[in-house]
Amino acid sequence: MPDPVSLARGRQLHPLHVRHAVVREVTPLGGRMRRVTLRLGPETPPVPWVRLAVGDHVKVAFPHPTTGELTLPTVVDDRPHLPEGVERPVARDYTVRAVDDGPDGQDLALDFVVHGSGPASTWARDASPGNTVGLLGPRGSMTEPSGAARYLCLGDETAIPALGRWLEEAPATAPLEVVVQVPGPESVIDLPARDGATVTWLVGTGESDLADHLHGLDPPPGPGDYVWAAGEARAMVAVRRAAREHGIGADGESALHVDGYWRRGVAGRDHHAPLED
Template sequence: MFADFREIRVAAVRDLTPRLRRITFRGRDLGRFATSDNLHVRLYLPPPGLEAPSWPRPGPDGRPVLPDPERRPAVRYYTLRRVDADAGELDIDIVLHEDDRHDGGHDDGHSGEAPGADFARRARPGDLCGMSGPYGLGVSPASWYLLAGDETALPAIARILEELPDDARGTALIEVEDAADELPLRTPAGIAVRWLHRRNAGTASPLVEAVRALPLPADSATLFAWVACEFDDLARLREHLRGCGIDRDRMLAVAYWRRTPPGASAKGISA
């Protein structure tokens, strides 16, 4: 196995909202994942009904050798919502979207498939998965923070808020379907949290409109923007924030999913 790979098993499953399910996993030697510097892991989801999963293994040249297609796990990236290395436990929250467009996980191609949601719906204690990482970045130190995302980014935003210093200031904008998808968040007193509801919003992208209307501090060099959402919405938000004078090194922008197939949009996804 690769040095950053672990086998983990489902320990518990519970619904946080009608569309967000938390899966608690147990595993061994999780210390490398208990870091605030990297928020995400690559989750390997075996095909349904496979009793003995097969995992990618190092080849002679060090590159991964994949299992046969019928045994190959689906791979998705997820936020580690909680890690307790001493207890050997971690939590991952997965969106159960009604039309399977997005599940809170993202892959290298940002496809519209939702194998993570399928896994979460059928997950039972004892189910085996693979995990590697950690990957991805959180926020850099700043005098003011903008956190913006839809429900796929909610686990990451919730964790970032918990780990910000007590004197942090800024705004968190979170787009969800309706009030039933809101969660209690542990937040520094100086961070204002606004929930944006798509239902009856009167606009296709409430998050984009809210970010565009948000007054930002005059000194953009001292703020940090963390944005994660749908591919095309992200392109519009990134363009707006750059137009506000926010440099690349003061912004992390990531597309977690896309509503249009690859090739249907001309916009890129670099941060």
């Protein structure tokens, strides 16, 4: 059985940079998912890529919806700064899905769920080559543990980019079980293939679906397993409760990481905010 200490996450800090990026390509992935590949020029500091930091994210700042102007802060004492009276741009956090470093700069892939009429969804729906956005961060990387006996990774559509990274980056020495909840069968998309991994799709919108699936695993979650989950906040509370009922993460953060990316009915929820029971 792995040493429980090995199931703690690691942390690596990065200096803050504010970057301009230009849309190079837009690729439909199926369902409501769309990949936007951004080009950062060679003069721009590259976005760091850390293996097993599956939740690494950048804050994407969008042009003003009416004027089309993109106003970005400067960095002062490693903090973003805007002059007094300047309106802050609308920004949302997105997982760094992939990076490709080349002589002409870095390509950065971000996957969007296109739904409704929110600022990020509307921008992603209409994005085309040549459009410009701003990028802030990442401020740090949290690396997932490499010594688990089994990895149990659960999420909804918003977690698909991170789940894709799990399938590509998880240690080959342990089984990986990925569970994805989507609202309808049309949202089932291709994910990276991996030996020793299983991918289960749950179709529906129930808040307890992912937690119920975790309860029903055979064998159930146990010592040495690592549970990672991300998605709608209330559903994540249920997943966290289910994991702890099986003894996963009962001692705190070790062996369990649950992230509420969004909350139904709340615009722009800060996923760094604690999950509310």
